[in-house]
Amino acid sequence: MWTLDELLDRVSAALTAEYSGAPNGRVRDVPDRRAVRWYATTGLVDRPSAMRGRTALYGKRHLLQLVAVKRLQSEGRTLAEIQTELAGAADTALAAIARVPERLLESADPPPQEAVRPRFWAEPAAAPAAPPPAPPQAAPLNGVALGGGAVLLVPGTPAAADIADIAAAAQPLLDLLASRGLLTNERESP
Structure with a gap:
């Protein structure tokens, strides 16, 4: 698993080979942090695989998706066209489009297995305990x-x-x- 910065370094390294850049100059050659988050929000790229505290972690599929998006953009396709083509694409289809060197894919570790903490806010609230009945005020x-x-x-x-x-x-x-x-x-x- 990689942090967002590590993922972007790999995307940049993957695009150095066989990548002419975006044809119109309006599109960045390499996505930045903000673009990746936006891609995830719109569904163009999967959401992060895991979280380590507040740090999002990404894997091999994310790398394939981002490089595939950039390669298709370099062909002059719009994000809407790319999203239509890549929606639900298998890793093999993404790999064929992205052509990421194998060495960049090797260290995609599986997400760390963290203990699942209970989500107390998602559980139904327990009924408040009834107060004990007041002792009767009996005469002696x-x-x-x-x-x-x-x-x-x-x-x-x-x-x-x-x-x-x-x-x-x-x-x-x-x-x-x-x-x-x-x-x-x-x-x-x-």
Whole structure:
């Protein structure tokens, strides 16, 4: 892989052989950095193969594409005509047009394998966690003794009449607990 400057050096070296330059003088003999970026934006040349930080990396195909574009421009063709001809061209077709010396193609290393970092901004946002429910603001609990060790907890403070009514209402429950041996008095008797 090459940086953009390294790629342009190779393009220049490749064009020294069999290249008469652009016929009208309005087109540069060798593309500059800006032209390569524009070619990539318009689709005339592939986008960079990889990135190393903020540095774009280019390979063999990019070299073939740029030299082919310049060779076709030297024949007087417009960029629109060139783009039509080279769109989707295989490397073998590009190599036939570009005629790049083999020595310039040799060190096109494969793109470096970098660890893929997760794209946190592309993942759907997680639903915000619901705040824990507020603890209920309960009144203090008071115990009402029902007999046999059973105690009923009630909020607030019951009056004496309330305690008598609660004990009467709880009698069926106390009888059930006694029949199952779940009250203190029943457990203690032999």
